[in-house]
Amino acid sequence: MNTANIPAKLVIASRESPLAMWQSRHIASRLMTLYPTLTVDILGMTTQGDRILDVTLSKIGGKGLFVKELESALQEGRADFAVHSMKDVPIELPDGFCLAAIGERENPLDAMVSNHYASLDALPAGACVGTSSLRRESQLRARYPHLRIEPLRGNVQTRLRKLDSGQYDAIILAAAGLIRLELGDRIRCHLAITDSLPAVGQGALGIECLSSRKDLIELLSPLNHPDTADCVTAERAMSRQLGGSCQVPLGGHATLDDPQLTLRGLVAEPDGSRIIHAEIQGHRSLARQMGQQLGEQLIQQGADTILARLST
Secondary structure, three states, X not given: OOHHHOOOEEEEEEEOOHHHHHHHHHHHHHHHHHOOOOEEEEXXXXXXXXXXXXXXXXXHOOHHHHOHHHHHHHHOOOOOEEEEEHHHOOOOOOXXXXXXXXXXXXXXXXXXXXXXXXXXXXXXXXXXXXXXOHHHHHHHHHHOOOOEEEEOOOOHHHHHHHHHOOOOOXXXXXXXXXXXXXXXXXXXXXXXXXXXXXOOOOOOEEEEEEOOOHHHHHHHHHHOOHHHHHHHHHHHHHHHHHOOOOOOOEEEEEEEEOOEEEEEEEEEOOOOOOEEEEEEEEEHHHHHHHHHHHHHHHHHHHHHHHHHHHOO
């Protein structure tokens, strides 16, 4: 990029949770290393998703509640771009917005945290497990019907405090958030993708800006991680084909053995009584088409009946 086109300062719109601020500081540091004359500030914001903590996300509009206020800050010129956890980014962005870059993925798996038990298999009948996700809940109910699954909201530290105070015997969190906050030592075990297929985009960072900001898109382009971007593209294409939202227990995870990409997906009944799985492999250049095909496979296996009922 022509150094003459590098601005003196950029502002990142970010949620104020410790994890979101870590992510924004990480991106700011990367940018200031790439462009030494650049200063990057962070505009911390509390979103509706952060304020409403006594209701599950699926009942109040989904994870899009974490990004709407940030998008308003971009529209109003108070910030230049926003940094998100990709699993929180709605599949359809509003008109005028784009993903300028998808950053390298951290560990994408779900993780169990417990003060007394080493694994989910070790939990006794009736033990209480906390999770914020219908996707996790449905898979847990299917595999561990003897456990009690209860909702768990709040940022990572709040969830850990609730565990430590004895409200739960174990909680399930994204491993990536714990690792990024240097809390990886709290992880008792990682859940295999066969036990808990991750959320679409889990572990990856997304950088969103106005699609009209061509200068900014060019400046942010070195932060795009092609391997992660191809995997997330496949996952999001699958979710889009299914009309995926926070109200639907839906998982999608792609892995890359260059150039072959493997994409796994599932749609489940919230109570775990039925889980529909599918898998597809192909060249990474076909990531979007593979996602669409896998979504169609899931629909043909009966996912459409689950989705239709949950969306009403």
